[in-house]
Amino acid sequence: MTIAATLEKYLDEKSVDYEVLTHRHTEDSLRTAEAAHLTGDKLAKAVVLRDEDGYMVAVIPATFKLKMALVREFTGRARLAMAEEDALAHLFEDCEFGAVPAVAAAYGLEAVWDETLAYAETVYFEGGDHASLVRVGGVDFQRLMGEDRQAFLGEHI
Numbered sequence: 001m002t003i004a005a006t007l008e009k010y011l012d013e014k015s016v017d018y019e020v021l022t023h024r025h026t027e028d029s030l031r032t033a034e035a036a037h038l039t040g041d042k043l044a045k046a047v048v049l050r051d052e053d054g055y056m057v058a059v060i061p062a063t064f065k066l067k068m069a070l071v072r073e074f075t076g077r078a079r080l081a082m083a084e085e086d087a088l089a090h091l092f093e094d095c096e097f098g099a100v101p102a103v104a105a106a107y108g109l110e111a112v113w114d115e116t117l118a119y120a121e122t123v124y125f126e127g128g129d130h131a132s133l134v135r136v137g138g139v140d141f142q143r144l145m146g147e148d149r150q151a152f153l154g155e156h157i
Contacts, residue, residue: 003101004094004128010106011134014144019135026130027098029062030157036124036133039063043133044102044117044125044141048091050083055091057104059113059125059145064154074151075112095128102126103144111148118142118150 002008003020011018023035033040040062047058047066058071072078085097092100092107102125104111117123123141124133136144 002127003132003134004092006092006094007101007103007106007128007134010103011144016136016140016144018140020127021124021133021135022131023133024131032126032130032133033062033124038124041116042120042122042124044113044123046100046102046104046111046126048083048088048100049080050087051077051079051081053077055083055087055109056080057100057102057109057111058153059102059104059111059117059148060154061114061116063156064114064116065157066154070151070153071112074149074153092128095126096130099126099129101128101134105144105146105148111145112153113145113148113150114153115150116152 026032026035029045033043043062045062120138127134
């Protein structure tokens, strides 16, 4: 399967070299890492959040659990919570349900991302379905995250 059209267009606009890897269909990020034969610390997992100001995406390694208190403190958005699942289809119209790409800017969303990903030589993230990953170099991942802020946002599972 190919990656979501919105994501593909964004990667091309940013002139990022990337590779699409396919794996067996999976339902969560740790199983995705396992199916793709990579360590979960290299797989950037997107968690969609919402408050009265709107949506944002927190990006953490698949081996991490998001610490909402850290995200709220870092962003100054004290009421952020996990977004309702039914909203994801509206935000990521060309993606399979639950296969949210970590590059939130492709979908016009703000993101915060875990600083541990800044040290990865290679980063993988969902391509918009449950059987494709996008692989980019660490420097390109940082460039894709652009103005999005980074901090330590989680802890190992």
